[in-house]
Amino acid sequence: MQLYNKLSAEERRELIRAAGKERLTISFYQYHQIGNPQLFRDHLFLHWHPMDVLGRIYVAHEGINAQLSVPGDRFDEFKLFLDNISFLEGVRLNIAREQDNESFLKLKVKVRNKIVADGLNDQTFDVTNKGIHVDATKFNELIEDPNTVLVDMRNHYESEIGHFKNAWTPDVDTFRDSLDYIEEKLKDHKEDKKLVMYCTGGIRCEKASAYYKHKGFKDVYQLEGGIIEYHRQVTEQGLDNKFKGKNFVFDHRLAEKISDEVIANCHQCGTPFDLHTNCANEACHLLFIQCDSCKDKMENCCSDECKEIIQLPIEEQKKLRAGKYNSNKIFKKGRSEKLVFKK
Template identity: 55%
Template sequence: MAVLHNRVSNQELKQRLMEETFNRTTISFYQYFPIQNPQEFRDFLYRHLQALNAFGRIYIAKEGINAQMSVPEENYTDFQKFIHSIEGLQDLRLNIAVDDDGKSFWVLKVKLREKIVADGIDDPSFSMQNKGKYVNAVQMNHLLEDPSTIVLDMRNHYEYEVGHFENAVEIPSDTFRDQLSMAVDMLKDTTADKNIVMYCTGGIRCEKASAWMLHKGFKNVFHLEGGIINYAQQTKKEKLDSKFIGKNFVFDNRLGERITEDVIAHCHQCGKPCDTHTNCKNDGCHLLFIQCEDCAKTYAGCCSQECKETLDMPIERQKEIRKGVENGQNIFNKSKVRLRPRLEEIRKHNA
């Protein structure tokens, strides 16, 4: 029986990826559709994708599939045929990455989840069958020019910070489940003639959010088909003005893809214009933050002088310091709430 999970270390897999002599294409896709036996479907996918030398991260739940992947260019046609041969995925749109170096993933992981997007919804009457109207890039631009349009960004703060649509409203929470209830509350006094347009990275969050808004009684609800990724591809192909400015944060090794040349964020350490995300090199921290090249040299890729000093210690001493530290939500949380106090501390130290 074939092994249906990886048994090789991440370090070796990354090395193999860097040594590949062929090109890879980074793809993302999702679909809300009923899966009766998620475990069986998971194993079926793993076998076929492994045979195609595909890497990536895929979540399977009874409500559907959510995937971000990379596939060798020579296998892309076979990959496309395979995905479209699956019942429920025949007309699935595959989002091709905008700014791709082919080094987005180095291992294949197919995991089971309760939901493909954690939403906190426990209302049995809620259904994804009734969702907002899709809009393409042309329609999105027209809606953005309409003064009766409200644009909601359904992403987290660290995504919004480096790039967003003009006049988009940021929902001040860093969990999707909280954003759903906050969006309803924020727009509770909105008049019926307003257009509510929602967007996210690839479409999966804003599609569910649009269904939730309709469920809560809102009328003119739209969501951007294929999210920012598809919008960027369409604007490039059809030579449209991009109303999205800056960088699109992505959840793989690239941490972002350039949409326009605008740099709207700032280095969290010196305040210089910069939109390059990185994780603190101290293994006991790994804070996600924005760092310019100069600060990367000064702090050796760390978020603070304290982490740099830890990084300079012998490995065994670093392990001792990390022992007993809970490497969970508080350390790896990328939220604005977690980030701001930490960065204030950094700035005071640098003053």
């Protein structure tokens, strides 16, 4: 009985290309009390592996958070499987507007303490007492209201390449960092302003809205389905698009274009550009914005130092990234002092 992925990313890529099938990139989440996350995790893997589902899925006592890819011709089978799980029946599936057959190359289903790391003690408040969900039409109305404070609940590297008109984009590295920081900044407006939040697919706002209501905010709203669902609604309904730039996504695509505006710049030369990459030096793996010209010049590296390292034999490179503190460098997100034009 296979319970874990056994193929490398390259092996999977070859299989996907040989199959020649169109795949759908999908995300969904659901907060629900799961008694045995490990058992549920194994159940998902055993059914999804034969369906050729790929992706990154987190399961915890509080629910499930999934970003995945499924063959288009098996979508109905996949949807039926979800509908046969009581708490996932009819769950909203955010289907990417821009598809990429190689958005995910492995199936990873992991048990975590939380489906989103938030640092909160959920026992102190009711996580089901969430804010008001609004669709794209209502959201557009709210963000034009002078009594609204619109907050981007994502991290700095996400909002840098795209965000909504009139949004406050906190300069934070993690969702955990943002919660208390935002409350402190808005503490004088808990009763006189409408707190309106958005994120990629809705999962962060779901928890944050309940948390802020617990902290005394009287009028709390969240964008239903996040930026992904907003993009679908404005496209299909011909609504005014209030989002500028690209939506950062957590798969190999790294971004979806929501509007034609480019609001970011290359971190190395400053030219307008809005596509992230990871430094080719695996001991660094820094996430940063790099234009095509700098990519060629720097060989997909963030610095001359990293450019020199990738010329070394592979075994020498492995030695350089050995050890806890060296490997921890890979978690940096565009904060390196080597980047002259970082935000």
